[in-house]
Amino acid sequence: MAYWAEHQGGNCLRAISAIAVLTAVPLFAAFTRPAEALPAFAEQTQQPCQACHVGGFGPQLTPFGRQFKLNGFTLRAGDAFTLPVSAAVIASFNHTDADQPPPPPTHYALNNNFTIDQVNLFIAGGFFDHFGFFSQYTYDGVGRGIAWDNQDWRVVDTATIFDSDVLFGLSVNNAPTIDDAWNTTPGWGFPYTTSSLNPSPGAGPLIAGGFAGKALGVNAYAWWNSEILAEFGLYFTPGNPFLRTFGASADNGWIDGVAPYFRLAYQKDYGDQNFEVGAFGLFPNLRPPGSHGSGPTDDYADFGFDASYQYMGDNSNIYMAQLRFTHEDQNYGPSLTGGGVSNAHDSLDDIRLDASYYWHNTLGATIQPFYTWGSRDMLLYAGNRTFRPDSTGINFQTDYTLFPNSDSPLGERFNMRVGIQYTLYTEFNGAASNWDGAGHSASDNNTLRLFTWIAY
Numbered sequence: 001m002a003y004w005a006e007h008q009g010g011n012c013l014r015a016i017s018a019i020a021v022l023t024a025v026p027l028f029a030a031f032t033r034p035a036e037a038l039p040a041f042a043e044q045t046q047q048p049c050q051a052c053h054v055g056g057f058g059p060q061l062t063p064f065g066r067q068f069k070l071n072g073f074t075l076r077a078g079d080a081f082t083l084p085v086s087a088a089v090i091a092s093f094n095h096t097d098a099d100q101p102p103p104p105p106t107h108y109a110l111n112n113n114f115t116i117d118q119v120n121l122f123i124a125g126g127f128f129d130h131f132g133f134f135s136q137y138t139y140d141g142v143g144r145g146i147a148w149d150n151q152d153w154r155v156v157d158t159a160t161i162f163d164s165d166v167l168f169g170l171s172v173n174n175a176p177t178i179d180d181a182w183n184t185t186p187g188w189g190f191p192y193t194t195s196s197l198n199p200s201p202g203a204g205p206l207i208a209g210g211f212a213g214k215a216l217g218v219n220a221y222a223w224w225n226s227e228i229l230a231e232f233g234l235y236f237t238p239g240n241p242f243l244r245t246f247g248a249s250a251d252n253g254w255i256d257g258v259a260p261y262f263r264l265a266y267q268k269d270y271g272d273q274n275f276e277v278g279a280f281g282l283f284p285n286l287r288p289p290g291s292h293g294s295g296p297t298d299d300y301a302d303f304g305f306d307a308s309y310q311y312m313g314d315n316s317n318i319y320m321a322q323l324r325f326t327h328e329d330q331n332y333g334p335s336l337t338g339g340g341v342s343n344a345h346d347s348l349d350d351i352r353l354d355a356s357y358y359w360h361n362t363l364g365a366t367i368q369p370f371y372t373w374g375s376r377d378m379l380l381y382a383g384n385r386t387f388r389p390d391s392t393g394i395n396f397q398t399d400y401t402l403f404p405n406s407d408s409p410l411g412e413r414f415n416m417r418v419g420i421q422y423t424l425y426t427e428f429n430g431a432a433s434n435w436d437g438a439g440h441s442a443s444d445n446n447t448l449r450l451f452t453w454i455a456y
Contacts, residue, residue, distance in 0.1 A: 039086045039413050039455050040124045041068070046077035048406040049415050054310070054318060056361040056404020057417045057453070059188050062312065063269050066181040070223050072156035072169060073125065073132030084125030090117040091141075092451035094197045098444035105142055108197060116141035117195045117451075120149065130156055142196045147247025148213060150187075152179045167223040175212040176235060176261050176282050179219060184306035184322045185263075185280055187212075190354045190368055191395055191421060193453055199445040202429055203372060203381070203389030205328040205350055206252065207282045207302040211235065213248045215255060221263070231263040235284070251289055256297045259284035265306075273311045280304045288334050296333030303327050318358040325351045330375075341380045348374035348389060361404040368395040381430065385437040388430035393442075396422045414456045421449040 042049060045068070050056040052065030061069065068075050076082075092115060099110035108115070119139040126132035136149035156169040171179040177187035186208035194200075204210070219233030237243075237255040265278030281304065285297040304326040311319040330346040354368035373390045381387045399419030408414040428442035429435045435442060 039415070040082065040084045040122065041073065041086075042406065042413050043082045044073075044076050044084075044125055048404065048412075049401075050315065050361040050404040054320065054356075054361070055358045055364045055399070055417075056401040057399075057415060058455070059192055060183045060190075060320075061181060061188075062310075063267075063274050066267075067226065069181045070156075070167060070169065070221075070229075071132075072130065072154035073134060074127075074129055074156065076126060082125065084123055086122040086124065086455065088118070088120040088122070088453065088455045090120075090193055090451065090453045091115065092117055092195050092449050094195050095448045096199065096444065097446040098440070100199060101438075101440075105197065106144070108142070113197055115195065115197055117193070117197075132156075140196070145247055148174065150175065150178050150212075154179075161224075164225045166225070169221045169223070171217075171219045171221070171233075173217055173219065174215060175209070176207050176215075176217065176233075177263075177280065178212070180263060180280075181229075182265065182267075182276055182278065182306065182308055184276070184278070184308050184324050185304070186324070186326075189324060189352070190322070190356075190366060191397060193451060194421075195449060195451075198423070198447045198449065199428075201372060201389070201391035202383070203348060203374060203391070205302050205304075205326045205348055206284065206300055207280070207304065207326065207328075208350065210252050211255075211284070213246070214243065214250050214252065215259075217261060219261065219263075226269070227267055229263065229265040229267070229278075231261075233261040234258040235261060235282070249289075253286035253289055253298065256285040256287055272313050273309070275307070275309045277307045278305070280306070288338070296337075298333055298335050299331040301329040315361055316359070318356075318361070320356040320358075321353070322355075323351075323353050325349070328374075339379065342378045343375060343380075346375035346377055346380065348372070354395075362401050363398075364401075365398045366396070369393070370395065383436060384430035385435055386430035390427055390430050391425065391442075392427040393423060393425040396424070411456075414454075416452065416454045418452045419450075421447075421451065423447045423449075 052062055052068060054060040054062055094113050096111055104110050121137045124134045133153040135151050138149040139146050151174040153172045154169055159166050173179045175187055177185040180187055183189055215235045216238055217233045217235035219231055221231035223229050236258045237250050243249055259282060261282045263280045265276055267276040282302045285299045287297055306324045308322045328348040332341050332344055335341045336344055350372045352368060352370045354366055356366040358364040371392045376387050378387045381389055397419055399417050402416045406412040425442040425445050426432060428445050433441045
């Protein structure tokens with residue numbers, strides 16, 4: 001009991017204090033913000049948050065929200081001009097089971113940190129019947145930098161083919177899967193908010209964020225009868241001056257030419273419930289960072305399969321399940337000759353399943369087991385005692401959305417979510433115990449995160 005009072009009791013007091021701070025900080029910010037700084041899409045459509053988003057808060061989409069996105073963000077209630085500007089703040093308190101190895105990020109301790117994770121500016125809206133955009137710019141409170149974030153600019157039109165309605169669209173975006181309308185693909189998958197202060201496994205498929213903000217793509221898609229989606233795109237690496245202008249860099253390497261991307265999905269909507277099954281893929285050939293011209297490349301092939309089910313009912317009790325499996329083939333050229341890897345061919349696999357429940361679009365809970373595994377490579381995973389990328393664990397989250405019906409006393413566009421996340425690792429970077437050869441266990445990285453997320 002004395003040990004608990006000294007150690008765990010102190011953690012509880014810090015957590016209680018963090019909850020108070022995380023609630024008070026955004027409320028103070030909301031009272032000091034001008035009234036026009038509100039979510040642009042809600043103002044444009046005159047719909048409450050829960051019309052587009054499960055749980056009354058983004059980014060998980062309802063069937064209506066998916067239609068709105070695929071239609072290029074063009075739906076508008078009336079002809080009045082609405083200011084296409086919004087903002088969001090994400091703040092959190094983070095505690096790991098053991099102090100993290102030094103040195104910590106600048107301005108932070110080895111453990112028990114409060115941080116402003118992100119401050120987001122959104123310029124987003126639809127114009128006329130054919131053009132819309134979603135443009136996000138982010139201040140990273142941990143890295144102390146500003147960069148462009150998710151970009152999705154669309155042109156859409158409709159036609160009737162074989163007595164069926166077909167929507168045609170073109171998306172210019174800066175990350176594979178970021179233009180996708182389902183929350184099963186990596187761009188918008190669970191968990192929907194994290195902190196870069198928290199430990200995370202070192203390996204993941206390139207399609208799962210490896211090119212976020214570091215590439216540009218042009219994707220053409222057709223949405224047949226609101227059921228079948230077929231999409232094809234090409235991604236390339238912009239020049240260094242362009243990337244530096246937007247706070248980014250090609251640190252994963254340069255795409256040689258263009259990288260093909262595809263997405264196929266079938267959705268069936270039964271009114272109070274819907275399901276989706278699909279596949280996606282990305283095929284980049286990469287040159288080392290800073291290299292140009294001809295010569296061998298590191299060639300990757302990412303394939304993924306996904307599925308989702310939503311029971312919406314009358315929005316009193318919402319149930320969801322989402323599955324994603326990704327396989328990556330890695331064939332090395334310059335990385336092998338340069339001593340970055342020990343094998344000419346490696347592979348990596350990742351599977352994630354999340355199940356959620358929301359009560360009246362306010363109180364929700366989600367659980368997500370995940371497993372990443374792959375080839376043993378003595379150079380690629382040199383920091384892992386077993387030279388393997390394997391990581392296994394479970395993400396837990398419970399959250400509460402204050403104003404899913406847009407009935408906030410601060411204005412109908414203000415909304416706020418508070419939540420608790422816990423990540424439990426049974427295997428981390430190749431092992432359950434002594435994964436780094438320095439005595440650290442996977443469970444040392446178990447993380448408690450209390451967060452608040454406000455939008456206005």
